[in-house]
Amino acid sequence: MSLAEREINQRSVEETDRRHNIHPFTDLAVMETAERTVIESAKGNYVYSDDGRKFLDGLGGMWCVNIGHGRDEMADAIAEQIRRLDYYSPFDDLTSAPMAALAEALTARAPGSLNRVLFTTGGSTAADSAIRLIHHYFIRLGEPARQHIITRDKAYHGSTYLTASLSDRGYSTDWRPESGFIHHLSAPSLYRRPAGTTEAEFTDILAAEFEAKILELGPENVACFIAEPIQGSGGVIVPPANYHPRMLEICRKYGLLYVADEVVTAFGRLGHFFASEDYFGIVPDIITCAKGLTSGYIPAGAVIMSDEIYEVLSRPGAYFNTGFTYTGHAVACAAALKNIEIIERERICERVQEIGPYFEERLAPLSELPLVGDVRGRLFMMCIEYVADKERKELFADEVRIGKRIWRHCQKRGLLVRPLAHLNVLSPPLTLERGEIDFIADVLHDAILDTADELTRDGIK
Ligand code: PMP
Numbered sequence: 234m235s236l237a238e239r240e241i242n243q244r245s246v247e248e249t250d251r252r253h254n255i256h257p258f259t260d261l262a263v264m265e266t267a268e269r270t271v272i273e274s275a276k277g278n279y280v281y282s283d284d285g286r287k288f289l290d291g292l293g294g295m296w297c298v299n300i301g302h303g304r305d306e307m308a309d310a311i312a313e314q315i316r317r318l319d320y321y322s323p324f325d326d327l328t329s330a331p332m333a334a335l336a337e338a339l340t341a342r343a344p345g346s347l348n349r350v351l352f353t354t355g356g357s358t359a360a361d362s363a364i365r366l367i368h369h370y371f372i373r374l375g376e377p378a379r380q381h382i383i384t385r386d387k388a389y390h391g392s393t394y395l396t397a398s399l400s401d402r403g404y405s406t407d408w409r410p411e412s413g414f415i416h417h418l419s420a421p422s423l424y425r426r427p428a429g430t431t432e433a434e435f436t437d438i439l440a441a442e443f444e445a446k447i448l449e450l451g452p453e454n455v456a457c458f459i460a461e462p463i464q465g466s467g468g469v470i471v472p473p474a475n476y477h478p479r480m481l482e483i484c485r486k487y488g489l490l491y492v493a494d495e496v497v498t499a500f501g502r503l504g505h506f507f508a509s510e511d512y513f514g515i516v517p518d519i520i521t522c523a524k525g526l527t528s529g530y531i532p533a534g535a536v537i538m539s540d541e542i543y544e545v546l547s548r549p550g551a552y553f554n555t556g557f558t559y560t561g562h563a564v565a566c567a568a569a570l571k572n573i574e575i576i577e578r579e580r581i582c583e584r585v586q587e588i589g590p591y592f593e594e595r596l597a598p599l600s601e602l603p604l605v606g607d608v609r610g611r612l613f614m615m616c617i618e619y620v621a622d623k624e625r626k627e628l629f630a631d632e633v634r635i636g637k638r639i640w641r642h643c644q645k646r647g648l649l650v651r652p653l654a655h656l657n658v659l660s661p662p663l664t665l666e667r668g669e670i671d672f673i674a675d676v677l678h679d680a681i682l683d684t685a686d687e688l689t690r691d692g693i694k
Contacts, residue, residue, distance in 0.1 A: 246271045246283065257392070270644075275302035278662045278669055280649065291643070291650040291673055293662045296465060296497045296614075297529035300575050301664040307530050307571055314567035323352075323561040331566035338573055339537055343520060344510035349543040351536040352561040356496035356523035357391025359534035360459065363492050363519050364395060365555050366536065366546065367456050370490075373545050379456040380414050383446060383489070387420035387467025390459060390494055399459060401467055416450065418442050420464060421472035424607045424618065425626065436473040443483050452487035457518075459492040462508045468656050469609055469616030477513040490542070493517040496534070500525030501576055501663045502613050504586040512611075518542060528572045533565035581663050585612050591667060595674040596659075602678065603685045604635070615659040617677065621694065628655050633693055635684070642680035642687075648673060 247269040256264055273283040278301055280288050293299065300307075314331060323332055336350040351366065353359045364382060371379040382399065384390070390399040397405045398415050419442060426435040447455050458480060464470035484491045493515075498508040499522040505511035507520060519542070523534035546553060559565070576582065589612030596615055600608045606620030619635045621627045629635045631654065640652035651658040659673065688694040 277301045277303065278665055286647070288644070288647050288649045289661075289669055289672060291648050291659050291661050293660045294529045295524075295651075296502075296658075296660040297524035299500050299502065299525040299663045300528045300572060300579075300581065301662040304530075304575070306575065307528070307568060310567050310571035311531065311564055314564045318563050320559075320562060320564070322558070324556065329561070329563045329566070331563045331570060332561035335561075335566040335569050338570060339522075339535060342506040342573075343537045344507060345516035346540040347516075347518075347520060347537045348540050349538050351538070351555070352566070353523070353534035353536060354557055354559050354562075355391075355532050355534045356494075356521065357393045357396045357534075358557065359496065359521035359523055359536050360390040360396045360399060360492075360494055361393045362555055363459070363521050363536045363538075364399070364457070366538070366542070366553075367490055367492070367519070369551070369553065369555070370542050370545050371456055373548060373551050376453065378451075378454045379488075381416060381450050381455045382414060383416050383418060383443065383455065383458045385418045385420050385460060385464070387422070387464050387470055388417075388459070388461065388494075389464070389466035390461075416446055418446060420467060420470050421476050422468075422470045423473060424609065432473045433475075436475050436479055439473075439476060440479045440483060443480060447483070447487050447489070452489075455487065455489050457490040457492050458484050459494060461494045461496075462498045462513050463503070463611060463614060465497040465614065465658070465660075466653065468618060468653070469614055469658060471609060471611055477509075477515045481515045481517070490518040491515070492519045492521065494521050496521060496523045497525075497614065497660065500528075500572075501581045501585050502660065504582050504589060504612055506576075506582065526572070527565060527568045530572070531565045531568045532559075533562065533569055579664075585663050588665070588667060588670070589613050592659075592665070592670050592673075595670050596677070599674070599677055599681065602681045604639075604681055604688075610659070613661060613663055613665070617657045617659075617681075619655050619657075629693075633688075638687065639677075639680050639684045642683045643676055646676045646680060648676040648680075650677075 250269055271283040272280050274281045278290055280290050318329060321327060339350055340348045351362055353362050384399045387401050390396040402417060419439060421439055481491050493509045495507055503512045509515050509517050509520060518539050520537045526535060527533045592613060592615060596608050599605050599617060604619045605617055606623055606626055607618040610616050621629045635655050636652035636657055639657055640650055643650050
């Protein structure tokens with residue numbers, strides 16, 4: 234028994250965790266006394282807790298376990314890489330075979346002239362690095378005033394200081410020094426669009442808002458627009474059909490760069506390696522990715538940029554002062570290469586195109602149930618929004634914790650989903666079977682009805 238295991242065994246994992254661990258995006262006061270579910274193992278589409286419970290992983294870990302859990306091939310690839318080369322710095326002229334091979338694999342699958350890669354440690358560091366390198370780019374281009382960044386409500390780009398500020402304003406209420414150069418547009422939410430507008434009219438409104446913001450700031454001061462193809466953590470907000478092409482057109486008109494944050498949408502979740510071109514018909518200037526890059530087996534992220542940006546960054550006399558100790562970590566790159574091999578060998582993108590519509594179809598009828606305002610999403614990226622009043626689309630008070638209540642009922646029935654305020658999000662492994670889709674739909678159905686009864690019992694509704 235290792236020292237760590239011996240220490241843990243002296244107390245329960247739960248008690249040790251309660252004493253020392255700070256959990257992300259969690260109410261710390263509640264966590265002082267809250268019970269823990271100790272996830273002990275995972276295989277395929279399931280995770281298991283140390284008290285013997287089995288859960289279908291409706292969230293793919295955290296939008297990331299695209300190829301499913303516990304693959305021996307992944308363990309072998311990671312172990313082999315550690316035996317050959319655990320880690321060495323990629324700074325200056327040092328490199329490694331996995332880092333070179335992964336950059337080639339990514340650029341071969343990325344759209345347009347996106348042929349240069351800067352590896353990072355995850356999604357936040359990818360978005361953060363993308364913004365830094367855009368600032369480098371415009372300075373070198375002789376347009377140093379281009380510093381302003383346009384983002385959107387309901388966005389999630391990460392949890393560094395900068396990327397929290399790029400995210401929905403709710404993520405950075407306690408600190409906003411960057412707010413001087415970060416600007417938010419409306420989320421392209423069809424469910425909450427102005428009453429009476431068609432999808433096309435709504436797209437016009439959003440495009441006009443973007444153009445007006447650029448003109449207000451002065452186009453010569455604006456660097457880029459950053460957007461998730463489908464907003465994930467903000468509630469799986471699928472934009473109107475022509476939204477991304479319109480936003481790109483406006484970027485081109487005023488010389489802004491377009492950054493597509495594909496941290497969730499890449500590596501098969503929407504049936505393609507990257508969703509920007511193949512799903513939404515646009516070629517951005519930069520794609521950031523993470524999560525499905527290694528299917529979460531080990532942390533990694535990447536910024537993939539166009540040749541045109543790279544040409545400016547690599548002009549003589551400039552020094553590229555951005556990077557991390559673990560940029561291009563050999564073990565992470567080996568894991569990503571094996572993950573990509575599995576996605577292609579098992580035709581996972583094609584599988585998502587084939588089975589994903591069944592997931593949409595099985596969840597859609599939930600919208601008939603009480604509490605459900607909207608069921609939305611595409612393929613293996615879905616969400617249910619709960620409302621107190623369906624007609625008026627009014628939300629429950631925060632204290633009701635509606636998403637968490639339904640999540641609890643799901644968990645009791647062996648399904649893990651993500652509770653977010655008034656939402657439940659689903660982003661399962663892409664290896665999900667039809668029978669498991671039925672299970673998810675049935676569990677959610679029963680959990681929603683039980684929660685409706687519970688709200689009545691508690692005198693809430
Ligand atoms: N961008 C998007 C779209 C994300 O969903 C996330 C994580 N949920 C991030 C960035 C941040 O990634 P990470 O947590 O790996 O830093």
